[in-house]
Amino acid sequence: MKRIFPLLLAIVALTILMALWVPQGRFLTASNLLDLAQQIAVNAILAFGLTLVILIGGIDLSVGAVVALVGTIAVAVLASAGWIVALAAGLAAAAVFGLVNGWCAANTRMPPFIITLAMMLVARGFALRFNEGRPLPIPDTERVFLALGNARLFDLIPVPVLLMLGAFLLMALLLHRTAFGQHLYAMGGNREAARFTGIRLARNEVTVYVLCSVLAGLAGIIHASQLYSAEPGSGQGFELNAIAAVVVGGTSFTGGTGTLPGTLLGAVIIGILDKGLNQAGVHFSLQYVIKGLVILAAVYLDVRRRHSN
Amino acid sequence: MTATLATSAPVPGSKPVLLRLQGLTKHFGGVRALDGVDFELRAGEIHALLGENGAGKSTLIKILGGIHRPDAGTIQLDGQPVVIREVAEADRHGIRLIHQELSLAPNLSVAENLFLGREPRWHGWLDRRRLFADAERLVRALGLADIGSVHAQVSDLSVARQQMVEIARALAVRARLLVLDEPTASLSATETEALFDTLRRLRTQGTGIVYISHRLEEIRRLADRITVLRDGRSMGTQHVAEVEPRTLIRWMVGRDLGLLCQRPAWRPGALALSVRDLRSARVRGVSFDLHAGEVLGLAGLVGAGRSELAHALFGIAPADSGTITIGGRPVTIRCPADALAAGLVLVPEDRKREGLVMDAAVAFNLTLPWTRDWIRGCRPDGARRDGIVRRAIESFAIRVADPGQPTYHLSGGNQQKVVVARWMEHPPKVLILDEPTRGVDVGAREELFALLRRWVEGGLAVLLISSDLPEVMGLSHRLALYRDGRIVRELPAADATPEDVMAELTRTE
Numbered sequence: 001m002k003r004i005f006p007l008l009l010a011i012v013a014l015t016i017l018m019a020l021w022v023p024q025g026r027f028l029t030a031s032n033l034l035d036l037a038q039q040i041a042v043n044a045i046l047a048f049g050l051t052l053v054i055l056i057g058g059i060d061l062s063v064g065a066v067v068a069l070v071g072t073i074a075v076a077v078l079a080s081a082g083w084i085v086a087l088a089a090g091l092a093a094a095a096v097f098g099l100v101n102g103w104c105a106a107n108t109r110m111p112p113f114i115i116t117l118a119m120m121l122v123a124r125g126f127a128l129r130f131n132e133g134r135p136l137p138i139p140d141t142e143r144v145f146l147a148l149g150n151a152r153l154f155d156l157i158p159v160p161v162l163l164m165l166g167a168f169l170l171m172a173l174l175l176h177r178t179a180f181g182q183h184l185y186a187m188g189g190n191r192e193a194a195r196f197t198g199i200r201l202a203r204n205e206v207t208v209y210v211l212c213s214v215l216a217g218l219a220g221i222i223h224a225s226q227l228y229s230a231e232p233g234s235g236q237g238f239e240l241n242a243i244a245a246v247v248v249g250g251t252s253f254t255g256g257t258g259t260l261p262g263t264l265l266g267a268v269i270i271g272i273l274d275k276g277l278n279q280a281g282v283h284f285s286l287q288y289v290i291k292g293l294v295i296l297a298a299v300y301l302d303v304r305r306r307h308s309n
Numbered sequence: 310m311t312a313t314l315a316t317s318a319p320v321p322g323s324k325p326v327l328l329r330l331q332g333l334t335k336h337f338g339g340v341r342a343l344d345g346v347d348f349e350l351r352a353g354e355i356h357a358l359l360g361e362n363g364a365g366k367s368t369l370i371k372i373l374g375g376i377h378r379p380d381a382g383t384i385q386l387d388g389q390p391v392v393i394r395e396v397a398e399a400d401r402h403g404i405r406l407i408h409q410e411l412s413l414a415p416n417l418s419v420a421e422n423l424f425l426g427r428e429p430r431w432h433g434w435l436d437r438r439r440l441f442a443d444a445e446r447l448v449r450a451l452g453l454a455d456i457g458s459v460h461a462q463v464s465d466l467s468v469a470r471q472q473m474v475e476i477a478r479a480l481a482v483r484a485r486l487l488v489l490d491e492p493t494a495s496l497s498a499t500e501t502e503a504l505f506d507t508l509r510r511l512r513t514q515g516t517g518i519v520y521i522s523h524r525l526e527e528i529r530r531l532a533d534r535i536t537v538l539r540d541g542r543s544m545g546t547q548h549v550a551e552v553e554p555r556t557l558i559r560w561m562v563g564r565d566l567g568l569l570c571q572r573p574a575w576r577p578g579a580l581a582l583s584v585r586d587l588r589s590a591r592v593r594g595v596s597f598d599l600h601a602g603e604v605l606g607l608a609g610l611v612g613a614g615r616s617e618l619a620h621a622l623f624g625i626a627p628a629d630s631g632t633i634t635i636g637g638r639p640v641t642i643r644c645p646a647d648a649l650a651a652g653l654v655l656v657p658e659d660r661k662r663e664g665l666v667m668d669a670a671v672a673f674n675l676t677l678p679w680t681r682d683w684i685r686g687c688r689p690d691g692a693r694r695d696g697i698v699r700r701a702i703e704s705f706a707i708r709v710a711d712p713g714q715p716t717y718h719l720s721g722g723n724q725q726k727v728v729v730a731r732w733m734e735h736p737p738k739v740l741i742l743d744e745p746t747r748g749v750d751v752g753a754r755e756e757l758f759a760l761l762r763r764w765v766e767g768g769l770a771v772l773l774i775s776s777d778l779p780e781v782m783g784l785s786h787r788l789a790l791y792r793d794g795r796i797v798r799e800l801p802a803a804d805a806t807p808e809d810v811m812a813e814l815t816r817t818e
Binding site (some may be wrong): 021173174177178179182183185186189190192193194196197198199225256257 | 341410623625644648649655657662663664665666667668669673676677678680682684686687688689
């Protein structure tokens with residue numbers, strides 16, 4: 001709770017700022033906030049998986065490329081085999097990437113940064129194999145697939161937000177309510193101590209990378225659906241935005257500290273910045289600068305607080 | 310114990326006094342680490358400082374090195390009173406500490422390390438040619454040619470050579486007073502000899518050396534005089550030639566020896582652990598039996614490969630061949646989880662690195678092995694968790710204000726209790742303790758041993774690994790003397806004498 005409170009405070013402050021800044025009070029309306037939630041969904045889902053990875057002292061740079069790859073695979077399969085097979089194929093491809101990432105991280109001495117950087121290129125390359133790298137449109141007849149990114153429950157709550165909340169609940173339970181979650185904290189806090197306690201490091205590590213990749217796959221499906229097409233070149237830089245959400249949410253890069261609610265709030269903060277600055281009419285070049293400085297400040301404050309105790 | 314050493318030992322020759330400490334006192338919180346210690350070091354003397362963990366040795370040398378400041382007492386160098394406020398000041402006075410953990414940059418070459426922070430420059434640019442030439446000259450002038458090429462990367466050197474680099478660096482800045490803290494802890498016998506040759510040469514050149522070691526045999530061969538510290542007080546100073554090792558051991562361990570001799574009652578039960586011809590990279594064919602209710606002491610010097618045996622048994626570095634039988638059932642141990650399932654627990658040597666998540670709460674560490682007991686599926690049971698924590702804290706008398714407190718707040722002794730206590734929630738058949746009292750104060754050690762006695766008398770089988778002779782001899786029923794990856798001799802502990810054991814352990818083949 002000590003960690004969550006400053007984040008809530010930041011969200012309130014940012015919301016007030018944007019409500020005053022964005023002309024004609026267009027920021028603080030129900031429909032705008034629902035839009036905001038919908039836009040946060042993809043980044044938040046990526047950030048949930050990355051939270052586990054970063055918590056155990058790893059990193060996964062491949063999630064952005066996996067978003068593109070899973071989107072293209074799913075849409076490519078969609079026409080011939082229907083949406084169920086499409087989703088299964090997409091998520092299975094994601095799981096394979098997670099397996100490779102996790103196996104290499106657990107069983108070789110290669111640093112995760114390099115492993116996942118390489119797998120990012122591999123995933124991007126595979127994605128660009130489809131349709132010569134040009135977008136694959138999703139036919140309007142694919143109602144279910146398009147609903148995943150665009151429909152609204154009761155004409156109100158966007159489906160991506162529901163999927164995000166579902167992913168959040170599942171991952172939060174896993175991290176904060178299971179022995180597996182406890183073991184991840186131990187691995188991040190002191191990997192050797194975890195080993196000497198009999199915790200199965202390799203198995204847990206592979207699981208974490210697979211979870212991260214599969215969540216990236218889910219994000220990829222939502223993303224493609226939102227775009228009404230699979231774009232092999234999409235998802236560039238998604239990993240960085242997700243990492244930003246994770247660290248703003250209080251997860252430490254040295255491993256061992258961080259919570260899933262923190263990450264959710266981190267994603268909200270990044271989302272408010274993205275949308276609010278845009279609506280306030282800030283030049284896009286300046287948006288980058290401001291976002292960068294906010295991330296720097298957030299992490300600085302977090303580190304300082306942690307070392308004052 | 311009424312005996313003390315002669316309070317003022319005769320002066321060795323007519324060498325001038327380099328360092329004189331008088332009435333040095335230092336408190337940490339309520340703990341008195343040093344209590345009016347006097348100490349004298351002459352130029353060209355190797356002066357051994359002896360004492361158990363927590364006797365005040367490291368506080369004393371940290372004061373010399375400018376890391377701590379004394380609460381009371383004076384420091385004189387060459388008869389002049391000095392105040393050492395910081396490490397740089399100690400450097401200026403020519404005092405250099407050489408710790409167990411070396412402070413070299415492993416990724417740089419020998420030459421770069423020797424001149425770290427004062428590299429030769431040419432108009433502001435690093436002059437690499439002169440750097441290597443100067444290093445070469447320095448090493449030869451100091452008679453440390455054994456280091457080998459100054460181009461070699463430090464991480465490629467043996468620990469012994471790294472130590473020589475460290476010494477060379479100290480002497481390069483004109484150190485006149487070297488403090489070596491357990492320098493031979495991880496050296497082989499030949500490496501130790503090379504180090505001794507270096508130190509003897511420095512002695513003839515007039516360097517004053519304070520030498521800290523637990524190894525009496527070494528000290529007898531190397532040092533001129535000995536000062537024994539116990540519980541923060543100096544027990545006096547004596548010439549090496551005039552003091553019996555047996556006496557020395559008694560002065561060092563003092564009242565502890567009596568207590569340690571209370572080994573658990575020996576009522577060996579069924580065979581708990583049986584190992585036959587176990588081999589791995591550094592374990593060279595080990596066989597032994599351990600019964601329920603028995604303590605087998607694995608005595609050996611650091612570097613003999615005892616931890617490697619423990620790691621092979623626990624599945625950290627699984628054995629290549631050999632058989633392990635636990636409770637009569639042959640087991641294959643490929644990872645720690647296998648060992649735990651078979652009923653074998655290892656409490657590792659380095660509790661900070663291998664034992665505990667130091668930033669996490671005490672309760673987190675206590676419950677970590679039993680997460681599946683108190684979390685069923687995704688339903689953590691707070692009451693069950695608190696029960697585990699409470700039982701551990703109560704039965705081991707762990708002094709902690711709040712189990713939610715981060716573990717690094719605890720004293721070394723209480724941290725060690727946490728590492729041991731957490732396994733006793735479901736006691737294993739076999740408990741391997743690797744150096745269980747390193748950095749543990751006397752009081753906590755007594756408590757740990759008392760608890761251990763109770764567990765053993767209740768049928769626990771313990772393999773005790775320790776380089777602390779009085780401890781391993783006093784607590785074990787049988788001793789296995791371990792050297793170079795092998796058990797070289799097994800004998801009932803009651804029949805062993807420290808001198809015999811030490812002689813066997815230090816023998817080189």
